[in-house]
Amino acid sequence: MIVVTGATGNVGRTLVRSLAEAGEEVTAVSRRITGADVPEGVRAVSADLSDPGSLRPVLEGADAVFLLTGGDLFATDPKEIVAAVSGPDRVVLLSSQGVVTRPESASHGRFGAEVERAVMNSGARWTILRPGGFASNTFAWAESVRARRTVAAPFGDVGLPLIDPDDIAEVAAAVLLRPGHDGRTYELTGPELVTPRQSAAAIGAAIGERVTFVEQSREEARARMLAFMPEPVADTTLAILGEPTTAEQRISPDVERVLGRPAHPFAAWARRNAAAFR
Numbered sequence: 001m002i003v004v005t006g007a008t009g010n011v012g013r014t015l016v017r018s019l020a021e022a023g024e025e026v027t028a029v030s031r032r033i034t035g036a037d038v039p040e041g042v043r044a045v046s047a048d049l050s051d052p053g054s055l056r057p058v059l060e061g062a063d064a065v066f067l068l069t070g071g072d073l074f075a076t077d078p079k080e081i082v083a084a085v086s087g088p089d090r091v092v093l094l095s096s097q098g099v100v101t102r103p104e105s106a107s108h109g110r111f112g113a114e115v116e117r118a119v120m121n122s123g124a125r126w127t128i129l130r131p132g133g134f135a136s137n138t139f140a141w142a143e144s145v146r147a148r149r150t151v152a153a154p155f156g157d158v159g160l161p162l163i164d165p166d167d168i169a170e171v172a173a174a175v176l177l178r179p180g181h182d183g184r185t186y187e188l189t190g191p192e193l194v195t196p197r198q199s200a201a202a203i204g205a206a207i208g209e210r211v212t213f214v215e216q217s218r219e220e221a222r223a224r225m226l227a228f229m230p231e232p233v234a235d236t237t238l239a240i241l242g243e244p245t246t247a248e249q250r251i252s253p254d255v256e257r258v259l260g261r262p263a264h265p266f267a268a269w270a271r272r273n274a275a276a277f278r
Helices: 012-021 052-059 078-084 106-120 135-148 165-177 196-207 218-225 231-242 254-259 266-272
Strands: 002-005 026-030 043-046 064-068 090-094 125-131 150-154 184-188 212-216
Touching: 002 012, 002 052, 012 026, 012 064, 012 165, 026 052, 052 078, 064 165, 078 106, 090 106, 090 165, 106 125, 106 231, 125 165, 135 150, 135 196, 135 266, 150 196, 150 218, 150 231, 165 184, 165 254, 184 254, 196 212, 196 266, 212 218, 218 231
Parallel strands: 002 026, 002 064, 026 043, 064 090, 090 125, 125 184, 150 212
Antiparallel strands: none
């Protein structure tokens, strides 16, 4: 049996479906999950990683766990989180590229590094996935595209290799189902650099409408971010978007290495998710 945490998110939902279609017994875990959120035959269990003890009963009899940490878990002891999932023989951790590119950042680097160390020291067989920026972050533009056919964002011509969350899920499924991935760390990126201006154009092409790009100043973008994220997270995010390191712009071969095919480009993600922007 495989336990998937974060099962209603952009990665977890696709991973649960993929594992179920492969004939695996799956338990899908999220804070507010219901049976309506999962495919037929998948067990849905509500649990909260910020209360690690709530997860222990879910893991009874599990062979492997897909562990997603981040968001508002920064106040939780990483060792407690990993100890709560220490029963299964295998742990696949969805970490972050920021562990290596922003090690000084409490939000993007230090917490993730502590979770990684705890997983490596857990005694379980482990694999770590470190994605860069998600293509699905552009869902934040959906309302303005639907209402005004406009996207407002900073750093319009700075490119990053955004990763399709479905590619992350497919890599996770391959790692969970096939041998040869124990003790490995995979960096997951898209196949090309894409700028916010290009992303807006790709969304426009996907919906068959012109989408106008409006460049925000750094200050405007920061003020908007502070409405829904802590100041350190906003500042580090802006640094990645505006002044990415060479490592953050590097296109990794690991998706193709694991799956035997290239990662999906942003335009393909936009076409698949066009309904959200119409």
